[in-house]
Amino acid sequence: MHDAHAVNHLVETPGADPVAGRVRWDPVHSLWNGGMAAAALLLGPITFSLPALGVFVITTGAALLLGHSVGFHRRLIHRSFECPLWLERILVWFGTAVGMSGPHWIIRTHDLRDWAQRRADCHPYLSHGSGMAKDAWWQLHCRLELDNPPTFDLGRAGRDRFYRILEATWMWQQLPIAALLFWIGGWSFVVWGVCARVAICVHGHWFIGYLAHNRGPQHWIVEGAGIQAHDVPWAGFVTMGEAWHNNHHAFPGSARIGLYPGQSDLGFVFIRALEQAGLAWEVRTPEVTSARFEKLSAAR
Template sequence: MSRDRCEVNWIIPTRGANASTGTVKWDPVHSLWNGGMLGVALIAGPATFTWSAFAVFVILTGAAVLLGHSVGFHRLLIHGSFKTKPLIAKFLVWAGTVAGMSGPLWIIRTHDLRDWAQREPVCHPYLAHGKSILHDAWWQLHCTLQLDCPPDYDLRSVERERFYRFLEKTWMLQQMPIAIILWLVGGWGWVVWGVCARVAITVHGHWFVGYLAHNVGPQSWIVESSGVQAHDVPWAAIPTMGEAWHNNHHAYPGSARMGLKPGQLDLGFLFICCLEKAGLAWDICLPEAMPERRNSLREV
């Protein structure tokens, strides 16, 4: 794993790797999961709506996105932008799995393939969110890209963690304990809203903000060497826990802080700061620790 936190950490130099040519194929596992969760939410959600079920939906969605997707998966596992105690790291990665997109190994591969490809001069439109919004929705939520000449990964440090391998194999089943608790406390309405609607909005919201973040919105930086540039999505700063400051993230990928300018709320970074004050997080990477990165950036 590279020491440079602005590098793509889990992909290793691969001779002949090409980001531009490949075939998009239907991914039955994620397609049926994503479509099934959305279908149950749309059909059963209105029939089971209560304000308590909606409150469960809001609280659990926020917790899974904050603790799991933003802090656990993205800033900790993928980018290594801070360090924490092993048990806390495992909890945060479990929370990321519970967010419902997939297991930790799949998330790393999917993220870093896109990260690597967008830094190439030309990349496949699947990886650049380069098609129309409906076309991209079908691709991202129901399909996978098989590159003709893909890069290699070095995931040994993650794969040797038995708990992470367990999460990878059982990522769908991780919803079951939550569903059982919700059913015992609040009945089927809490299950529909606390599991199905939560997973559906997380998955589809993640895609939608990602699509916007690579197509439209304000920019502060241009990464000179990258074929695909990013945009910020300011209205999504709160629901994404700061992940929507995506132009900032492309500028400083290894930074634990994504809201870099005054007024850019970043709840994920604030949570990491709380961990630091409690003595549970350290070695937190910030842009000022990467002055050499400025050589690759042009302010706009």
């Protein structure tokens, strides 16, 4: 049976150390993230319209729900449910369309941080342990080069030809979206449906991640982990349930992240809808995996 708590794609090699390393400028992601933000700030006000705003809301919601939350995070990374391969590939394409990077980069980045935060100590890049301005620069424009990094085995995702194509062309995946939006509504739809959407998704992902590792309510403490997570209640709805990050640290393999009354979780709602349609099965929840939580204790 798959271990619901596993860091699925990371291989902890002898001597692997999450502390010693240097943060270096990442020109590809820096220019991409900065360019999208600049385009949104400069062109957004002069192309604004209510239809363009509607396109922004719809495309952002679809990308975050189908792609980032369900496709990338709950399926590809944590394997919290099973589904047909064709459906997984559609969801992963939506995840790539979010505009943060390709599926292989996302897996490595997530699993490195997950592994490091479970250790007694890790580099502040991996813990969001610096001030907000410095952490924003690091996360949005830089990469961490560890002196003794672990290795990765991406398994089927690494061998999948479609995912390798997405990895190599992740920026270019915005072109068909832009072409469709231009055909429907012109440049205003492109600016708001591509540039503004990518900018808010990328920067919002960093911002919620920063808050979720520094402040907010907690229901759980993961014993032995140097970094504990917090919930970000005001962002639960807009992040499709991903902002209940304290719950996620406690139950990383669960398809359900919003666990308590009032904790909205649209990602889990969508997975349940897939299950009802016969397109998802073996949906893992804390109830199913409760026997594996002997190392967790309720927080005050």
